[in-house]
Amino acid sequence: MSQNEITNILVCGIGGQGVMTATEILAEAAIAEGHDVKKTEVAGMAQRGGVVTSHLRFGRKVLSPQIEPGTVQVLLGFEGAEALRWSHYLRPDGLALVNNAKLVPPVVELGLFDYPEDPTGQMRAAGRRVVSFDAMSIARDLGEIRLGNTVMLGAIADYLPFSPDVLLACIVKRFARKGEAVVEANRRAFAAGREAVAKQLGASLPNPAAHA
Amino acid sequence: MAAVMPQLTNPLAPPPATSRLLLSGNEAVARAVWESGVRVAAAYPGTPATEIIESLARYPDLHAEWSVNEKVSMEVALGASMTGARAFCAMKHVGLNVASDCLMTMTITGAYGGLVIAVADDVGMSSSQNEQDSRFWGRFAHIPVLEPADSQEAYEMTKFAFGLSEQYETPVLLRLTTRICHVKGLVVVGERVAHEPAGFIKNPQRWVMVPAHAKTRIPSLFQRDETLRGVSEASPLNVLESGTDRSVGFVASGPAYMHVKEAFPDAPVLKLGFSYPWPPEKMRALAAMCDKLVVVEETEQLLETEIKAAGIACHGKDVLPRMGELSPQVLGPAVDRLLGKEVPPLPAAVPMKVFPRPPTLCASCPHMGIYYTLSQIKNIIVSGDIGCYTLGAGHPWNALDTTICMGATMGVALGIDKGRGAVDKNKRIIAVIGDSTFMHMGMQGLLDITYNKGNVTVLLLDNNTTGMTGGQATPASGKDIHGAEAPRVDLAKVVEALGVANERIKVVDPYELPVLFKTIRDEIKIDGPSVIIARRPCVLIDDFKPFRPYLVEEDKCTGCGNCIEVGCPAIHVTRREKVVKPSGKEVELAFVNIDNQACTGCGLCVQPCAPDAIQHVPRRDIPIHIVKT
Numbered sequence: 001m002s003q004n005e006i007t008n009i010l011v012c013g014i015g016g017q018g019v020m021t022a023t024e025i026l027a028e029a030a031i032a033e034g035h036d037v038k039k040t041e042v043a044g045m046a047q048r049g050g051v052v053t054s055h056l057r058f059g060r061k062v063l064s065p066q067i068e069p070g071t072v073q074v075l076l077g078f079e080g081a082e083a084l085r086w087s088h089y090l091r092p093d094g095l096a097l098v099n100n101a102k103l104v105p106p107v108v109e110l111g112l113f114d115y116p117e118d119p120t121g122q123m124r125a126a127g128r129r130v131v132s133f134d135a136m137s138i139a140r141d142l143g144e145i146r147l148g149n150t151v152m153l154g155a156i157a158d159y160l161p162f163s164p165d166v167l168l169a170c171i172v173k174r175f176a177r178k179g180e181a182v183v184e185a186n187r188r189a190f191a192a193g194r195e196a197v198a199k200q201l202g203a204s205l206p207n208p209a210a211h212a
Numbered sequence: 213m214a215a216v217m218p219q220l221t222n223p224l225a226p227p228p229a230t231s232r233l234l235l236s237g238n239e240a241v242a243r244a245v246w247e248s249g250v251r252v253a254a255a256y257p258g259t260p261a262t263e264i265i266e267s268l269a270r271y272p273d274l275h276a277e278w279s280v281n282e283k284v285s286m287e288v289a290l291g292a293s294m295t296g297a298r299a300f301c302a303m304k305h306v307g308l309n310v311a312s313d314c315l316m317t318m319t320i321t322g323a324y325g326g327l328v329i330a331v332a333d334d335v336g337m338s339s340s341q342n343e344q345d346s347r348f349w350g351r352f353a354h355i356p357v358l359e360p361a362d363s364q365e366a367y368e369m370t371k372f373a374f375g376l377s378e379q380y381e382t383p384v385l386l387r388l389t390t391r392i393c394h395v396k397g398l399v400v401v402g403e404r405v406a407h408e409p410a411g412f413i414k415n416p417q418r419w420v421m422v423p424a425h426a427k428t429r430i431p432s433l434f435q436r437d438e439t440l441r442g443v444s445e446a447s448p449l450n451v452l453e454s455g456t457d458r459s460v461g462f463v464a465s466g467p468a469y470m471h472v473k474e475a476f477p478d479a480p481v482l483k484l485g486f487s488y489p490w491p492p493e494k495m496r497a498l499a500a501m502c503d504k505l506v507v508v509e510e511t512e513q514l515l516e517t518e519i520k521a522a523g524i525a526c527h528g529k530d531v532l533p534r535m536g537e538l539s540p541q542v543l544g545p546a547v548d549r550l551l552g553k554e555v556p557p558l559p560a561a562v563p564m565k566v567f568p569r570p571p572t573l574c575a576s577c578p579h580m581g582i583y584y585t586l587s588q589i590k591n592i593i594v595s596g597d598i599g600c601y602t603l604g605a606g607h608p609w610n611a612l613d614t615t616i617c618m619g620a621t622m623g624v625a626l627g628i629d630k631g632r633g634a635v636d637k638n639k640r641i642i643a644v645i646g647d648s649t650f651m652h653m654g655m656q657g658l659l660d661i662t663y664n665k666g667n668v669t670v671l672l673l674d675n676n677t678t679g680m681t682g683g684q685a686t687p688a689s690g691k692d693i694h695g696a697e698a699p700r701v702d703l704a705k706v707v708e709a710l711g712v713a714n715e716r717i718k719v720v721d722p723y724e725l726p727v728l729f730k731t732i733r734d735e736i737k738i739d740g741p742s743v744i745i746a747r748r749p750c751v752l753i754d755d756f757k758p759f760r761p762y763l764v765e766e767d768k769c770t771g772c773g774n775c776i777e778v779g780c781p782a783i784h785v786t787r788r789e790k791v792v793k794p795s796g797k798e799v800e801l802a803f804v805n806i807d808n809q810a811c812t813g814c815g816l817c818v819q820p821c822a823p824d825a826i827q828h829v830p831r832r833d834i835p836i837h838i839v840k841t
Contacts, residue, residue: 014569027234027396037234038362040395042338049781050571063474065362065395065467068541069561085566105569109776109785110608111800113567122564145809 006059007035007161007209008067012086013078014103015050018149022076023054025153025174029160029167030058038065049105053086073209074159076152079103080119080132087123093208096120096128097155097197099135099148131155133196139189147189154193161209164194226271229403237392240363240399241330242267244370245300248326249407250274252292254285256652257681258304259339260393261332265302266684269693273404278684278693281618281652282307286314286329293327294419296410298374302330305346306617310653312349315383317421319353320429322381325409326374332388335467335510336537339680341598341617343535345512346387350488354433356440357385357488358449359465363397369449369485371402380443382436387487389510391467391537441489449485452494454501460547461502463495463515463526468508468538475540476547490515492522499524506531506547510538573603575782576758576814578675578748581722582644583609584778584816585729592640592736593628597621597654599646600679600750608779612644621645622657626666640736644671647703648678648686655710661741662711669735670743673722674703675750683753707743716742723748725819751812759813761829764805768825771801775817775826782810783817 009026013019020041027039035058042053055067072090077083077098090096098120108115116122120132133155139148150171157164168190175182226246227233235243241264245253253276255265269276279285282303292299303311308331315329331349334340350357358373360366366388373384417425444450455461461480464472465487472481482498484490499505507516507528516528531546532538545555573580583604586594596602596612597620605612614624625643632639643661645654650672661668678684685691690700707717716738718731728746735742749755766786775783789801806817808829818826 015571024234024396031234031398036398038395038397039234040391049569049574051569062397063470064540065391065397065470066537066539068539069563081566082569084564088561088563104784105567106572106776106779106781106783107570107607108567109783109802109804111785111788111802112607116564116566119566126564 006057006062008072009056009074009076009156009209010067010072010086010089011054011056011076011078012082013052014082015052017052017078019052019054019078022078022149022152023056025170026056026156026160026167027058028170029162030056032166032170033162035059036062038062040065051082051085074156076156078152081116084116084119084123087126087128090128091208092127094129095159095208096123096130097152097159098123098130098132099152100132101134101136131197131200133200135193135196138192138196142185142189142192144185147185150186150189151193151196154190154195155197157190157194158197159207159209161207227401229401232398232400234396235363235367235399236263236394236396237360237363237366237388238263238394239267240367241302241370241386241388242271243399243401244367245328246271246274247402247404248371248374249298249405250300250374251297251325251407251409252289253277253300253302254279254288255302256280256282256285256307257678257684258282258307258332259681260334260390261302261304261307261330261388262681262684263393264330265693273406276693278686280687282311283314286311286318289327289329290314290318290321293323293325295412296325298326298407300328300330303332304340305331305333305344306340306342307331308346308349309344310618315349315353317426318383319355319433320421320426321418322432323377323383324381325407326377327383328370328373328377328386329383330370330386330388332390332393333511335389335391338390341615343511345514346385347488347514348512350385353383353385354437355383355385356380356444356486357387359387359485359487360392361466361469361483361485362392363395363399365485366392367399367401372449376443380436380440382440387466389466437489441492444486444489445491445493447486447491450491450494451483451485452498453481453483455480458502459551460504460506461498462506462508463498463519464508466510468510471538471540471543472508475543484515487515490518495519495522495524499526504550506550508532508538508543511535570606571603572781573600573779574751575780575810576751576756576812576816578722578746578750578814579604579673580779581725581728581816582671582673582746583611585725585732586611586642587777588729589732589736591638592642593636594642594644595621595625595628597645597649598680599649601644601646601673604644608777618649619645619653619657622654622661622668622670625668625670626657626661626664629666629668630664641666641668642671642732642736643668644673646679647672647674647676647688648684650703651687651701655706658707658712658741658743659710666741667739668741669732670741671732672703672707672743672745674745674747676755677750677753679750679752683750703745707745712741712743716740717745718742719745719747721748722746723814723816725816759815760831761808761811761813762806762815762818762826763808763829765825765827766803766805768823769803770823770825771803772822773802773804774820774822775804776802778817778820780817782807
């Protein structure tokens with residue numbers, strides 16, 4: 001079996017942002033499509049505020065759970081500097097979908113380190129394909145900041161080797177117990193995430209996760 | 213990280229047999245423990261093993277408990293096994309050090325009801341103070357070691373382990389690593405089979421380990437090793453995959469097997485699931501079929517040494533790293549070098565330069581008050597311990613001077629006190645410890661301090677939980693593993709019973725900085741042991757109720773930066789400005805704001821703010837239902 005048949009998705013952000021839950025829903029969608037799936041985290045210590053990356057690999061049969069540098073088809077970044085930190089995990093034709101959030105840690109506020117100027121700009125300058133958007137503003141416009149994670153999932157929905165509807169169905173299933181209003185809000189957030197990316201990319205960019 | 217819960221909506225109704233579930237290794241072990249009819253399961257929380265017992269607590273039909281430490285958890289499991297019940301305990305690698313006193317004699321009594329110990333090694337050290345290799349315990353204690361390579365295997369091997377334990381009357385070590393515990397994969401689950409205990413049989417020769425009895429049983433350990441070597445040789449858990457490219461063959465277990473298969477899909481591999489005792493005939497068969505043999509093991513050079521001792525030539529740590537996690541990208545070039553091939557440089561996967569983002573204390577964490585205060589006190593040596601509060605060694609506080617192992621703060625502080633010479637004579641010694649760590653292994657150390665008249669001031673940080681591993685209940689939290697009411701130990705009374713004079717026990721609120729500062733300063737001035745209990749719930753548990761958040765009135769902020777020294781992640785610098793003081797000294801001012809989504813109103817930053825620039829957010833601007841005052 002060749003590496004090409006495995007989809008590698010890296011979700012990154014900081015503790016408390018919902019990185020692990022988002023990846024769990026992506027994993028559920030891959031399972032619904034009949035894939036073998038492995039998902040693993042590097043979360044460091046239990047505290048909030050540290051670096052979190054969640055590795056998702058799926059295909060006919062997944063062996064090693066860890067994604068290696070240079071092999072990611074889609075990087076879903078919940079924070080700008082974190083997307084930059086992990087951008088070397090992308091394949092040359094990989095795509096980074098990045099929430100513009102800027103979460104500045106105490107070590108930067110103390111003046112010990114600098115927060116990078118324009119992280120997504122640096123990624124582009126390094127030749128990465130990047131789409132950035134403000135998931136939290138989109139969520140706020142929809143009336144609920146907690147919809148941000150569904151906006152993020154909407155953003156990646158058209159860059160998976162299966163239909164966006166599969167992912168949406170998994171989100172709906174998660175929120176079904178909370179009632180139709182919550183489900184409907186999540187549907188809107190999902191659509192808004194898709195639109196935020198489509199608006200910038202149109203149909204111009206090939207889907208790096210599409211299997212030949 | 214936050215606790216990973218199994219997808220069980222009703223704890224009384226685990227998913228039915230033949231369900232295909234996405235489970236972490238920890239959840240898979242828990243499911244298998246339940247299906248095996250285990251009656252008692254015990255653990256002290258520890259990354260990466262915590263979620264095993266956390267998951268088990270959601271299953272019916274068994275007693276699951278948080279024990280005060282790993283040694284007790286193993287003793288509880290052993291006692292249950294003595295009655296013929298199936299029993300289980302789980303711990304992280306360093307937890308087995310604590311439990312080893314029990315293990316090394318329990319191996320002589322052997323198991324009656326199936327007895328399985330899950331031990332999780334933190335390969336790569338994501339959340340531990342060392343990277344020790346638990347496979348050694350199999351050799352040391354003469355017990356079999358099973359090593360699953362993914363969640364499905366973790367499930368299957370756990371079930372197999374109970375039968376193995378009963379058939380050979382041996383405890384079985386299930387060795388996991390972070391990449392088993394914290395990897396989710398698909399698992400097909402089965403039925404639970406109840407296992408009624410056969411009953412305790414009075415048998416002092418077996419259960420009373422005095423020298424005369426132990427001597428008669430020790431030869432059986434060596435016999436057991438030999439018997440199990442035969443079992444291992446025939447075991448389907450040890451698979452010799454013949455492959456098609458015979459230039460290099462591999463021996464691998466656990467996650468390393470997956471990396472080997474990914475990097476060398478056509479190579480011969482001996483996959484060791486029953487990894488101790490390992491099967492010598494299968495090993496020789498592998499060696500005979502390939503030109504070179506490479507032993508792929510994470511961390512120590514253990515199997516490689518044993519295989520060489522058996523007269524089989526092999527490679528291993530001469531080409532592979534001796535610490536950290538392996539991966540296909542590590543294995544590929546290493547083997548190329550061994551074969552004398554030119555190693556192509558890795559593709560352009562160079563990390564970009566980005567600031568480090570170490571874990572931080574949460575906004576409103578009561579430990580911030582402690583470390584902010586300690587950072588203001590000069591001439592102290594502060595010994596620390598294991599927990600969230602180990603972060604006090606980091607910026608901006610730099611307020612911890614030692615961290616070794618669970619409970620070590622007490623002994624280390626006493627040793628510093630007794631050992632110091634003239635050069636340290638004027639320093640005061642402070643020992644910091646959390647409530648859960650204190651009950652785990654700190655109480656004995658405090659007793660040693662009082663008994664030996666140490667000049668140590670102990671800061672007992674009582675946040676009502678085991679915070680670092682995600683907020684598990686403790687004997688002082690008044691709740692059991694299910695969240696039900698439980699007897700609540702009074703820490704002040706424990707401290708007094710351990711010999712600290714009543715007038716030297718202070719209870720303070722770590723949010724009240726002036727009182728905290730004065731209490732610490734007063735106590736360290738007086739000779740003799742004292743204990744300051746700093747009491748506030750962890751912000752991540754239900755007991756914590758947020759207060760009204762704060763904001764910074766921009767026109768009042770002078771940019772002094774005092775509030776930043778508190779170390780709260782909710783405080784952000786909006787602009788910096790260099791100014792020259794009348795003295796001619798250039799200083800950088802940092803003007804701040806507060807992220808009121810993150811602020812929960814502890815008020816720690818308000819206290820060092822001289823110009824009173826930090827004020828409550830107006831009531832009308834916040835969702836009132838979350839606010840206490």
